[in-house]
Ligand SMILES: Nc1ncnc2c1ncn2[C@@H]1O[C@H](COP(=O)(O)O)[C@@H](OP(=O)(O)O)[C@H]1O
Ligand SMILES: [Mg+2]
Ligand SMILES: [Mg+2]
């Protein structure tokens with residue numbers, strides 16, 4: 001018994017401390033390798049991991065909501081005042097942008113701090129800290145979008161202090177953490193935990209701390225997207241979508257009001273997809289649209305034309321017979337909305353040469369597949385998350401239900417052939 005518990009302790013994948021049910025499976029001389037095999041993705045419950053991921057993503061959503069609110073209020077204020085605006089006027093925004101940037105008085109999407117916004121780093125530090133705190137393990141691995149880069153330079157010190165305060169304030173607001181407060185060094189370390197290269201062995205968390213940055217700046221949709229890979233496969237995913245209405249966003253929705261916003265989607269392999277409000281309502285199981293009729297299907301695509309070829313999706317939609325105009329929204333909120341049947345198709349065709357990152361799709365992919373949908377590349381192959389930080393794809397990503405997939409793939413093939421022959 002003691003031998004087995006010791007073995008379990010050194011096997012980093014095992015976080016379940018209740019060893020009793022497993023003990024009878026092993027003889028005294030069982031090898032460490034055999035134990036690892038016994039905890040493959042088909043037998044793990046990932047219960048604790050899902051709870052930790054939900055907590056981390058919900059707290060990060062709270063942090064991002066606070067920053068976005070300040071951002072939008074500041075924009076409104078700047079419009080009534082013709083004098084130059086500096087970040088000092090932007091309250092909590094000081095924690096996410098360097099004070100040296102002078103803000104023009106325009107829509108946030110056109111201002112120069114786009115490249116230097118630090119809200120993603122705050123969110124990444126928070127998620128990284130919460131996961132490590134909730135799931136102590138010798139082999140914590142995180143593949144995440146941001147790094148601590150310029151926060152380690154002299155010029156980044158003020159920003160780092162402010163990020164640290166923002167993270168600490170958010171942790172404090174939860175009340176369940178025993179740590180008194182994180183230091184700036186803790187924050188840098190938490191951010192840099194995200195440097196892992198991922199891969200096909202062991203466990204890797206995959207994080208996009210703010211997905212849909214452009215939507216975030218515009219006051220539109222964005223998501224905190226967190227997934228867990230086990231042996232290269234996505235085994236759980238969480239999407240926090242602070243601005244997504246709790247009711248359907250489909251064009252024919254009967255709901256007149258989209259006032260109530262803030263959705264948390266979560267999915268575990270083999271256990272379906274659930275949605276609850278970020279305020280903590282009880283979770284409800286969701287399912288993708290079951291429509292077989294493309295005329296009834298509504299189609300999602302990126303808001304940003306730079307992220308996806310709108311002309312190509314419009315050609316595909318026409319061939320398929322989709323009638324409604326495309327619904328353009330930012331971030332993996334598209335996957336969330338699709339998982340509850342708001343739309344039936346999501347098309348993403350980046351411009352030539354763009355390489356998709358795993359954190360832009362891992363959580364969204366399991367949220368849709370566990371809700372009964374299908375996610376493939378343009379050739380119909382499943383997405384492969386085991387190859388490191390990037391996805392190796394055949395031109396684009398397509399998402400729909402099982403019934404529409406064959407005709408969608410055909411329309412995609414025909415449209416791509418036409419596009420290629422016209423070049
Ligand atoms: N040229 C490009 N083509 C396709 N995707 C791009 C892109 N430039 C950035 N992206 C990715 O598109 C994501 C947003 O997706 P969407 O268009 O669905 O809102 C961005 O995530 P971040 O906002 O996390 O950087 C970014 O990773
Ligand atoms: Mg992203
Ligand atoms: Mg991002």
Ligand SMILES: [Mg+2]
Nearest residue numbers: 145210212213
């Ligand atoms: Mg980015």
